[in-house]
Amino acid sequence: MGYRKTAKQLGSKFLIAVVFLVVSAFILLCPLLIHSPCLIDVEDLKAKPDLFGHRGAPMLAPENTLMSFNRSATECNVKAFETDVQLSKDRIPFLMHDHKSEFLKRTTNITKNVSCGNQLTFDELKTLNAGEWFVEKDPFYTVHLLTENQKNDAKMQAIPSLQELLELAKQHNTKVIFDLYHPEHCDDNKDTVDTVTTILRSGIDQKLIYWLPPKNRDYVKNATDFIQIYGNESEMFQENGSHLNVKYSQLTIDKIRKLQEDNIKVNLYVVNERWLFSLLWCAGASSVTTNSCQVLNKMRNPDWTMAPSVYRMIWILVDVGSILTMIGLFVYQWKTNDSRHREGRTNVLLWTMPDNASVV
Template identity: 60%
Template sequence: MTTLDSCCRVCSRLFFSCRLKNPSDGMKNRTCCWFTVVSVGALLSLFAMYSCLIVYNDRDNVNWMIFSMVRKHINFFMVAMIIFAVFASYCVLLLLFALVQVALREKLHLHWLHVIFICLGVIIISAWIVVMAYHERLIVTLSLQYMAPFLQFGAVGALTLLSWFVFRAYQEAKKESKFLIAAVFLVVSAFIFLCPLLISSPCLMEIKDLKKDLPRPKLYGHRGAPMLAPENTMMSFERGANECNLAAFETDVQVSKDGIPFLMHDHKGHFLKRTTNVEEEYTCSKNLSFDKLKTLNAGKWFEEVDPFRTVHLLTGDQKKEAENQHIPSLKELLNLTKKYNIPVMFDLYGSTDCDNTNDTVRTVETIKESNVNSTLIYWLHKNESEHVKTITSDFIQVYNDKKICEKKPGCRLNLEYSHLTMDEIRELRKDDVNVNLYVVNERWLFSLLWCANVSSVTTNACQDLNRMEQPDWTMAPSAYRLAWILADALSILLMIGLFFCQRSCHRRSDVNVLHRIPLLRINSN
């Protein structure tokens, strides 16, 4: 036994089982059990980490939901990501040490502390997966459409590396167990090698088709540019117009006690607590006059909380400007709309505790009084659209029902990004439907929707998406097929070589054992 071999054995045994010596004979039959436990923990933790990275697009929604429950600014999503990253690293390290021990023909014994940590982690991750399956399963499906070609290549590489251990287990197994090992390995291998037949990604296209038929989706600023300035403030909309090349402003409107529409998203209990310095408890916009609302600071929270970890990008002057932002009226935004000729689309919000009877009428009156071009107003269908049509027919109607737009070519559709499949987007675009999806912040999701030919997206990250000149990746179908076939063929050739290598090693081992038997008998005599 070499010094390196001995060190590897001792280090892996110390980390895995906290023992310097081999486990007792009574523990040796647990190797398969412990290896399975560690493998399951590693696979689940890697999936949890992958899902966190995918759902990162919706992190603001998660943090807002936590705030609505605990009334404190906590970056809960980042905390969850750190926990899952630590657990994933821990489980993968355990698995690597287990593989080292198996390669060195060591018997495994998992220390009871490792068992407890893995069990707790599996319980937490299982709960996370249940939540994900209920709330975020569609974004995971979309991510697979985007990442599937690369995940398949990674799976082929992992299968090739692990085949060494499978082949050794096959050679050392009893005759009845060999059939089971071979059957399972062949089924898994066939699935991994052939799964590209099931992969359908809109980014598998010719580059010339992208440049010819798929212009970059337009950007709608979600509450302005909330990564560059406090959301729903004039600074946010100004920076969005000047730095993000926005095609439209998206905002939220409520009506004050004295009938003045103003910009504010939160509309349920304690609706001012998240983004202002209000001290009293208010549950309804009708409890305050606009003069009172104007006295509230709507910018300091942005620098204190740093919701998107982007405050460091602001200059000293920009930080001072952000700190002094107030709650703007709808009229202020309409003046900005006229200045930049950028349309505005808004949700008309009102708490259930409020009397919102005249909110629509008052909002329409404010728009008319501002003398803004009516074609710059995108009126969402859910905001009493039919009633608005009786007042004015000039506003651009935007619908949130796919079935309506299927019957009205040329209409505008505004939906959450997870409510349409890539094929549905393409079919709607063929019917000349303008499709806007919200809220899209990550490059991979924007790239996927770009390949699907979406018209526009509502985003918090306008400054990042505005810099993209093309999707992060596209690949010609013929090139992907060639890469797939070559990767599979190379993997199969390597695994054949590994199989015969293991077979040769096993036979030499059997011969050495047979040669030792007479010597053992002589010594015993």
């Protein structure tokens, strides 16, 4: 009976020891399996991604206003103005993002209900204030960073035309990338033609125009030398394109690297945080569209990088130190238990001896 009990105890201890060793091995080895794009040798790090100002510099000025784009160029050194274009009733392309139920309501002081741009002339649009909302609502909690003069300038902003933005782009030699919005109930097939005509008449270098709208792309390709930007890989490869513009979460790190190896320019949106920008920088992204150009522009390196060989060496040393610590604890526990066991046997022997017995 005692033999069976001892065997059962030994079996339990053996099982516990195996589980302990397996779990310990997993904990010690799993860091070596961690994959991060910033585990990279310095010489393999690509150039810093270019910055595209999302509607300008919307943390520093009202979005899609000349003040916003000017600040993105002068203070953030953006390589492209990212914006949104719609057409007015008199066929003038103007800058405005909202194109559904919130059209003009979020970013202007309009008081009547208007569902799309071609219900108002550009002169009517120009009378609206497009900046007071920014100072009053402080959407990014950054208004306190503006001087009083800048706040006053922000309050005086109006809706710009595409022509005005193109003039600013020519002045700074900055690219322009935009969405072309025409809500279904206000659709007009001439939107693409009129927008292209406005760009060509501006005299801007056509290579500064990144054409993103997919509608009527064949007409644009035949009529211009604009750089064609695609919103998905399948269309890009089908059209033999070389520029991709997608949300950052749509591509894996490995996919970004593979596209770059294939000489595809990858722009990712909307990237505002330093840590995310650092990861995409390490992955080799060509550019990012951002609201926080004033923050990312100041970065000279990713927030964190480490050579793979250094990372492996650190974890190997940590693992060795951990193993030696566990062995030391095991030996200490074994010696402590053995000492207690011998002390216990001596006490039992002394307790069972007769009072008149002598120990030789």
